[in-house]
Amino acid sequence: MRTSFAVAALAATYANAIAAPAPQDVEALATPEETVDGLIGLSKNSTCAHDPNNSKEVIVMLDKDQVPEAKTLLNKLGRQADNDGVFDVMDNSQWSAIVMNATSKCISYLDDLAEVKMVDETAEVKSFVTQKTGAPWGLQRISNDAGASGDPSGQDFTYSFEDTNLGAGVDVYVVDTGVRVSHAVFGGRATEGFSFTDTAADGDGHGTHVAGSAAGAKFGVAQNANIIAVKVLGDDGSGSSSSTIAGMNWVLNNHEKRKTQDGFVGSIMSMSWGLQGTADSVDQAILSALDAGIHVSVAAGNDGTDACGTTPAHLGGANSDVVTVGSVNINNEVSSFSNIGQCVDIYAPGEEILSAWSTGDNVINFLSGTSMATPQNSGVMAYLMAQNPTEFGQNPKALKAELLKMGRQDVISGSLGGSANLLLSNGVNGAVTKKRSVTGSPASWAKKLVDNDLKTRWVVTSDDSTLRF
Numbered sequence: 411m412r413t414s415f416a417v418a419a420l421a422a423t424y425a426n427a428i429a430a431p432a433p434q435d436v437e438a439l440a441t442p443e444e445t446v447d448g449l450i451g452l453s454k455n456s457t458c459a460h461d462p463n464n465s466k467e468v469i470v471m472l473d474k475d476q477v478p479e480a481k482t483l484l485n486k487l488g489r490q491a492d493n494d495g496v497f498d499v500m501d502n503s504q505w506s507a508i509v510m511n512a513t514s515k516c517i518s519y520l521d522d523l524a525e526v527k528m529v530d531e532t533a534e535v536k537s538f539v540t541q542k543t544g545a546p547w548g549l550q551r552i553s554n555d556a557g558a559s560g561d562p563s564g565q566d567f568t569y570s571f572e573d574t575n576l577g578a579g580v581d582v583y584v585v586d587t588g589v590r591v592s593h594a595v596f597g598g599r600a601t602e603g604f605s606f607t608d609t610a611a612d613g614d615g616h617g618t619h620v621a622g623s624a625a626g627a628k629f630g631v632a633q634n635a636n637i638i639a640v641k642v643l644g645d646d647g648s649g650s651s652s653s654t655i656a657g658m659n660w661v662l663n664n665h666e667k668r669k670t671q672d673g674f675v676g677s678i679m680s681m682s683w684g685l686q687g688t689a690d691s692v693d694q695a696i697l698s699a700l701d702a703g704i705h706v707s708v709a710a711g712n713d714g715t716d717a718c719g720t721t722p723a724h725l726g727g728a729n730s731d732v733v734t735v736g737s738v739n740i741n742n743e744v745s746s747f748s749n750i751g752q753c754v755d756i757y758a759p760g761e762e763i764l765s766a767w768s769t770g771d772n773v774i775n776f777l778s779g780t781s782m783a784t785p786q787n788s789g790v791m792a793y794l795m796a797q798n799p800t801e802f803g804q805n806p807k808a809l810k811a812e813l814l815k816m817g818r819q820d821v822i823s824g825s826l827g828g829s830a831n832l833l834l835s836n837g838v839n840g841a842v843t844k845k846r847s848v849t850g851s852p853a854s855w856a857k858k859l860v861d862n863d864l865k866t867r868w869v870v871t872s873d874d875s876t877l878r879f
């Protein structure tokens with residue numbers, strides 16, 4: 411078939427002059443005599459009628475010299491651009507294409523048409539997904555659509571990811587009770603950075619657990635990131651806002667130093683604590699960190715109320731580039747303790763989270779709280795930063811936008827108090843593993859070994875008063 415743009419335009423005028431066929435005549439008119447879009451000689455052929463049951467999705471590339479617009483061929487096939495089975499119609503200065511479902515009969519018909527350059531079956535674009543089995547449920551939840559099911563204390567879920575860097579080169583500052591840097595899951599990647607006392611050792615466990623979820627081997631998201639302990643809370647889990655500011659001051663200075671070093675990707679402050687109200691001083695320190703290009707991930711709080719009432723959670727939502735993180739359980743239900751509302755940006759697994767513990771280098775423990783959801787968010791941030799350092803390494807605004815764009819929408823049930831219904835995702839839709847029995851596993855002995863009723867640990871006090879868990 412030879413058709414030029416000039417011919418098409420003229421023929422269209424001609425077509426306007428002939429009466430449209432009555433609807434009941436459409437079948438009968440699918441003959442060589444019928445014109446397409448008024449194009450004389452471009453006769454309609456019904457070989458490509460939509461058959462959803464026997465089709466393959468194909469990309470039909472058109473010969474621009476033969477047919478100027480994809481729509482012209484579509485008309486010839488008797489298919490509508492907005493019909494079932496036609497998924498995309500593309501035209502540009504270089505080429506035209508149609509993405510549609512076609513039967514094998516239709517495909518060979520298309521193959522023979524002069525105006526068709528090629529017909530390609532749509533190929534699944536496979537990402538290079540790597541998987542680690544033996545993971546806690548949260549890592550499975552953030553790395554596939556289906557999520558996780560079964561006993562959340564199991565350790566045989568599957569963590570899927572595309573970028574095997576897993577946060578390499580990113581500094582995750584765990585601003586918390588300190589970190590047991592010698593713990594097995596850190597493999598030498600954890601260091602003591604700052605402490606308001608004489609050591610950043612973790613006499614409590616909270617900070618070690620958080621660090622393990624952000625970046626620990628086996629239990630963490632960004633399993634190659636650097637962990638830097640910034641101890642602002644005491645071994646009883648309490649502290650003062652002035653300590654948090656001192657900690658952030660140290661982070662800012664260290665970030666500037668690290669920026670000049672080889673292999674540096676960017677910095678994240680992971681902060682699983684809060685005040686009882688708000689504090690301008692702490693807010694200022696956080697906003698300055700953002701200005702310096704440091705990413706900030708904070709917990710929504712465990713009071714089951716609106717997160718907008720406390721520092722630093724209230725900096726989330728539209729208020730700044732801080733990412734405020736709420737908690738869900740294995741069934742995608744918002745945790746009863748989780749703060750909610752417009753200052754919460756995203757929800758992450760926060761119930762029965764298995765991670766490192768501070769009483770020994772091989773001790774693990776289950777904790778629940780928005781404190782546990784937050785480091786998983788920090789881990790995904792580190793993952794994205796290492797995956798694309800140029801775009802996201804030191805750009806809190808761009809990274810937050812990407813993180814929210816990737817979140818899985820509308821899968822959380824329960825009252826969210828006006829926050830977006832968004833679940834943390836690393837952008838991968840990986841495998842799902844069904845949990846087996848955990849009897850006798852390290853998970854079960856660790857569960858017995860230590861107290862797990864920690865949902866009330868993370869509590870907030872005001873400005874200069876004591877912080878409590």
Ligand SMILES: *[C@@H]1O[C@H](CO)[C@@H](O)[C@H](O)[C@H]1NC(C)=O
Nearest residue numbers: 440441442454455456457519
């Ligand atoms: C459509 O084209 C096919 C293949 O060239 C041909 O066998 C068939 O008869 C045509 N049908 C109509 C209705 O023109």
Ligand SMILES: *[C@@H]1O[C@H](CO)[C@@H](O)[C@H](O)[C@H]1NC(C)=O
Nearest residue numbers: 461462465466467494495511
């Ligand atoms: C397209 O074809 C696939 C089979 O390859 C089928 O699963 C799908 O339902 C079809 N969709 C439509 C709209 O025809």
Ligand SMILES: *[C@@H]1O[C@H](CO)[C@@H](O)[C@H](O)[C@H]1NC(C)=O
Nearest residue numbers: 459460461462463464465494
């Ligand atoms: C496709 O298959 C289903 C189930 O076998 C059937 O009900 C339906 O009518 C078929 N549709 C077409 C267009 O053949």
